[in-house]
Amino acid sequence: MTIKSMSNGQTERVSGPPHVPKRKKYILIFATVIVLLMSGLYLLHEWHKYKQLASSEAIGLVKSLESLLHPQHVEELSGSEEDIELSEYSMAKIGLMRLVDTANPIRFAYLMAERNGRLVFLMDSESPESGDYSPPGQVYEEADEWVWKPFKTGQTVITPPISDRWGTWISALAPIEDPESGEIIAIFGIDYSASEWYAELWKQMIPGITVVVVVLLLYFSLQYILVQHYRLNSLNRELAFNEALYRSVFDQAPIGIAIVNDMEFTDRSDFGHSSMNPMFERILGCKSGDLSNVKWTEITHPDDLQEDLYKFDQFKKGEINGYTMEKRFIKPDGSVVWTFMIVSPLLGINDDHSVHL
DSSP states (O other): OEESOOOSOOOOOOOOOOOOOHHHHHHHHHHHHHHHHHHHHHHHHHHHHHHHHHHHHHHHHHHHHHHTSOHHHHHTOOSSGGGGGSHHHHHHHHHHHHHHHHSTTEEEEEEEEEETTEEEEEEESSOTTSTTOOOTTOBOTTOOHHHHHHHHHOOOEEOOOEEETTEEEEEEEEEEEOTTTOOEEEEEEEEEEHHHHHHHHHHHHHHHHHHHHHHHHHHHHHHHHHHHHHHHHHHHHHHHHHHHHHHHHHHHOSSEEBOEETTEEOOTTTSSSOSBOHHHHHHHTSOGGGGTTOBGGGGBOHHHHHHHHHHHHHHHHTSSSOEEEEEEEEOTTSOEEEEEEEEOBOTTTOSSOOEEO
16 A cells, blocks of 8 residues: 555556677677588588598499400490390390399499490390390480590599489499500490489488587577576666666655555565565554554554445455545554555556555
């Protein structure tokens, strides 16, 4: 309750949610960009590393297999249907078929040579009954600069994904040289399914991706903790200001203010430092400790009690939001003091108006 005259106007201080200082916000944004950039660079590095490793393994394998072929036997192949009758063709054909059967990632293995400015198959790893079989002399129409490169440079190459009538492939191509002249007489190639090739690369990337995900989770968790820390600091400063403002207004107000629980004056331990201000104590002529657990009905003048109880009952039932009246209080020395009393709810505590001003 408050005693003495008060204005009926009410104002409310509205403040926004605690925020992160602008400078620290920029630092967090910059740090986030750096972390994301470093994560992306790390994944890109891992991708290139595994891609290079897979390419090196494929080139090493095709070189090893090419070294098992006899250039003299390859030279005897003309790239025509008559080659099928040659024993050299049969032996090499069986070897290629076994290679594809035992080396799971390899889908096709073949020999190609240049005939009249075009690339033709000398043999492949497919049986004649297969729909993917290429007979000797069949022209490879889809040949591009990557397929021609071993003929032109004499280097073993790994191609980017190349699409042809059989699908999309990554090929390792090794040149076969004439040991006497050094001339490129054919190329030996093995094909990997492009989808399986990249699926294997992604499988190799799983540990790196896991590391990046864990690092990002830890980073964003730390960032969340820091943001909450900044907001709590801001909130603590605002609460300290509000507390100081409240204490200044409460303690220095020229009117008496008290927090009352139902019909009893409350002890200071229930609602912070103090439940009544110095002016309230001065008006009633006693300290807050003397009024602890004292009902206001006990110090209200009997002639004013019925009106006060009637209005207080309406206030507690929610029929009115507060009330005012001129009433007399009985001081400890038995004297009477006239006051103008205003009773209003203490906002934010409960809804039944038990605790009020």
